[in-house]
Amino acid sequence: MKKAITIAGSDSGGGAGIQADLKTFQELEVFGMSALTAVTAQNTLGVQAVYPMTAEAVSKQIQSIGEDMGTDAVKTGMLFNAEIIQAVSEQIVEYNWQNVVVDPVMIAKGGASLLQLEAITSLKKYLLPLAMVITPNIPEAEVLTGISIRTDEDKEEAAKYLYNLGVKHVVIKGGHDEGRDVSVDLLYDGNEFKTFTSKRIPTKNTHGTGCTFSAAVTAELAKGLSVNEAVSKAKHFIQAAIEDQLLIGQGHGPTNHWAYRKRMVAMR
């Protein structure tokens, strides 16, 4: 049994955050563990409140896993502030965890801030050099690099910038590249670029797509796949999850975490 830990915030609505990560790990047959960084009161309409944990409480949860169960991969999501980022980075170093996927969560779909602006320096300084993979969406890549991303060349320049901060693989997700009939994710490993393209699904029910995608990458790394293979599998997983709509809530509804498994079973 392979194991993965998500270090992220709770989404009471169940579509993003820790809940999306654990559902994804389970669907991909990886044992899911968690360290909670914050509790959000959240639904498909937006984030109503954020209650961060102390950095000490985050460290303690990670230590509980590190001292006993260990993990094959780590995902970080909403980290909220500089103290939590530093504590998480220290624990990753302490346990020498290698398969680290950083989803640099900053702003929720409704516009709520899930990372304090002054924490971005710490993210770049302490956590990114420990990352096997970083998975920013386009606005997050713009904030991290200062590059305005309008074209495919801009995406490549941003990916190179992030690689040079010490991240081993950069995936710039294309969900925000609206106006195209495809959604293109770009992977850079320091040598070459690879794109993962799928048909863009016209829907407002994309709450938690980023969390789900990066959790699927994490689960596949835990199982021993290469980054290239893990990203490819995650792209299929999220495409199925968006396509098989659940229609929950009045705003941006969640994706269907069991759609990929349903599809695999139907193909047998």
Ligand SMILES: Nc1ncnc2c1ncn2[C@@H]1O[C@H](COP(=O)(O)OP(=O)(O)O)[C@@H](O)[C@H]1O
């Ligand atoms: N409408 C869509 N149709 C198909 N794929 C999508 C759509 N929206 C997002 N995706 C995919 O979902 C994943 C998450 O992308 P994105 O929405 O950019 O992240 P985030 O949720 O962090 O903003 C990516 O693999 C992206 O290609």
Ligand SMILES: Cc1ncc(COP(=O)(O)OP(=O)(O)O)c(N)n1
């Ligand atoms: C607790 C929590 N963590 C992360 C997010 C952001 O999730 P994401 O997958 O980027 O999806 P959207 O917020 O863009 O729908 C979140 N909302 N809550």
